[in-house]
Amino acid sequence: MESNVSYENEIEQLKIISENQEKLLKKLEELEKNDTEEEEKLKYIQSNINNLFEIVSRSINNNNNSNTTKSRSTSDIKIPINSSSNTTTTNNNNNNNNNNNNNNNNNNNNSSINNTQTVENNNSNIPSHNNTNNTINEILDSRETKKLYIDNEFENFIGRMIEAPSSSYRQEIIISEVKKGYMFSIRQIGELLNLLPYFSEKKSIIRIIRNSIHDYYNKQNLLEYLDEEAEEQKQELFNLLF
Incomplete structure (x- = not known):
């Protein structure tokens, strides 16, 4: 057993x-x-x-x-x-005997200036994309709380975003910049939107960015700055921004 x-x-x-x-x-x-x-x-x-x-x-x-x-x-x-x-x-001060030559030179110069002004006036009537951007930036400049990025500052900001180890760090970076009063130009907003498809926390970042862009940026302006990746998600971006 x-x-x-x-x-x-x-x-x-x-x-x-x-x-x-x-x-x-x-x-x-x-x-x-x-x-x-x-x-x-x-x-x-x-x-x-x-x-x-x-x-x-x-x-x-x-x-x-x-x-x-x-x-x-x-x-x-x-x-x-x-x-x-x-x-x-110089001609007027060098020699009084050359007055006739100076007068001829002055007449030629005045004609040249008038022609230049005519060309400039004609060009000012042509609408351009740069004029639109300048108008937007002028509006931003007129605000009491304004801090527009210069190119080097914006590049440093983008660099810190890319090197951030996590989404929470990226969100803190944007929050800190907005609290400092920084505002983004139309081109900079476009570049930020192009980066968002690579970030998991894009919705929260867009809401933070929206505080700085206000109502002066319309859809047509932003469309010109979106690359292919952001273009695919433009409707979702517009729903959050406008």
């Missing part, structure tokens, strides 16, 4: 050991599966980070090109006018 009991006990112990082994095998399989999922997540995050840096780099290059164009156009307008007035002053 005792031998039978001991045999049954051994069988029971073997069953328990077998069950425990099965449980351990299942746990190992789950751990391997989790490792694979984590690896996929890390690859996805790395891909998003690379995309973000590409967007910021593209934005910086666009800003540099825009600033170069503006500086060239300004110099083209100012140099002829200043040089002609300096030439007239």
